[in-house]
Amino acid sequence: MSAAAPQKLPAYEWEPTTDFLAARYGLARESIVRFDVNTSPLAPDLRDVLAGSFDPPLCEYPPSDYASLVGAAAAAYEVMPQELLPTAGADEALDLIARASLKEGSVAVVAAPTYAMYRIVSEQRRARVIAVPRLGPESAFGLDIPALVEAARGAQMVWLCEPNNPTGAFEAPERIGELLAAVESDALRDRREAPVVAVDEAYAEFVGRTALPLRRDYPRLVVVRTLSKAHALAGIRVGFAIARPETLAPILSFRAPASVGTVSAALATASLSRPELAAGNVARIAAQRVRLADELTAIGWRPYPSQANFILVRFTSAGSAATAAEALLRKGLVPRTFGIDHPLADCLRLTVRSAEENDRLIDAARGIPA
Numbered sequence: 612m613s614a615a616a617p618q619k620l621p622a623y624e625w626e627p628t629t630d631f632l633a634a635r636y637g638l639a640r641e642s643i644v645r646f647d648v649n650t651s652p653l654a655p656d657l658r659d660v661l662a663g664s665f666d667p668p669l670c671e672y673p674p675s676d677y678a679s680l681v682g683a684a685a686a687a688y689e690v691m692p693q694e695l696l697p698t699a700g701a702d703e704a705l706d707l708i709a710r711a712s713l714k715e716g717s718v719a720v721v722a723a724p725t726y727a728m729y730r731i732v733s734e735q736r737r738a739r740v741i742a743v744p745r746l747g748p749e750s751a752f753g754l755d756i757p758a759l760v761e762a763a764r765g766a767q768m769v770w771l772c773e774p775n776n777p778t779g780a781f782e783a784p785e786r787i788g789e790l791l792a793a794v795e796s797d798a799l800r801d802r803r804e805a806p807v808v809a810v811d812e813a814y815a816e817f818v819g820r821t822a823l824p825l826r827r828d829y830p831r832l833v834v835v836r837t838l839s840k841a842h843a844l845a846g847i848r849v850g851f852a853i854a855r856p857e858t859l860a861p862i863l864s865f866r867a868p869a870s871v872g873t874v875s876a877a878l879a880t881a882s883l884s885r886p887e888l889a890a891g892n893v894a895r896i897a898a899q900r901v902r903l904a905d906e907l908t909a910i911g912w913r914p915y916p917s918q919a920n921f922i923l924v925r926f927t928s929a930g931s932a933a934t935a936a937e938a939l940l941r942k943g944l945v946p947r948t949f950g951i952d953h954p955l956a957d958c959l960r961l962t963v964r965s966a967e968e969n970d971r972l973i974d975a976a977r978g979i980p981a
């Protein structure tokens with residue numbers, strides 16, 4: 612009897628690295644600007660934290676309860692400490708939720724197009740993914756709630772992203788509540804456990820609204836947050852899964868001991884305790900988002916409305932999106948592209964960055980047909 616060939620599991624794909632692009636296009640490394648990863652242009656000034664001493668010192672493991680980090684996050688997100696699980700970025704939270712909720716033969720529902728990791732972590736658990744298309748751009752890429760509820764029957768998980776990457780669309784928490792109510796009442800009627808509904812709020816601070824209060828009524832809700840976007844701290848890799856303690860417990864059991872380092876925990880604690888830092892960043896980016904969208908529109912590009920720190924721009928064809936991407940890369944500006952099979956193959960996603968960096972993008976865009 613021969614063993615079945617191992618099935619190839621999907622993995623996340625980045626755009627090429629800055630070093631690779633510098634070598635390929637003959638550019639100075641420092642001249643390259645990343646418009647592809649939805650990060651912020653400038654890290655907050657936390658030099659005092661880095662210059663101080665760490666408690667416990669770096670020769671020890673961080674405390675297993677991350678009490679300071681969890682305390683700061685509980686205050687910032689207005690939840691109880693026992694509802695918070697600190698993780699190495701939102702991505703670790705997504706992986707742990709999938710591990711706790713899915714196994715071979717499970718079904719996971721995604722509202723597509725959306726962040727690639729939901730499909731990836733689900734398929735890595737050998738779950739089957741049902742992609743429910745979002746409504747079209749004329750309906751602001753909204754959620755098709757009846758279709759999601761239908762697909763969720765018999766599913767173990769539903770993945771939502773609010774605001775949604777890569778469309779920038781946002782569905783109000785009231786609508787997420789409608790979906791949760793329908794999904795949970797279906798499960799009650801059919802006498803089965805309701806699916807876990809994960810709402811990834813990586814960009815929530817840019818819209819200022821959250822689904823978190825819904826956890827009081829819907830125990831299967833898990834919200835995911837991160838320090839990578841509004842807090843401008845993608846390099847420290849800190850995020851959270853937030854849910855009622857009984858929902859969080861199985862997720863916690865999959866985390867490796869101390870997956871968030873002491874330096875990262877200290878920086879995240881400081882940033883969460885100084886809300887003016889993230890608020891300032893959000894305000895600057897919101898102003899730049901309006902300007903970038905207006906200027907791109909003025910030169911004939913077609914950006915969709917966005918509630919996050921990035922803008923999705925549609926081109927006349929996948930070919931013209933690829934040509935535009937190549938023209939931007941030659942100038943050291945890195946857009947996010949979508950594969951040829953992707954429903955957004957004719958789009959590029961552009962991170963909103965500093966005024967000077969956005970100026971470079973706008974100048975470059977002038978010479979590139981949309």
Ligand SMILES: Cc1ncc(COP(=O)(O)O)c(C=O)c1O
Pocket residue numbers: 648649699700701702703726772776811813836837838839845848849850
């Ligand atoms: C929707 C969404 N979730 C999660 C992440 C990953 O966040 P983190 O850096 O916290 O792992 C990203 C990063 O782009 C994202 O867009």
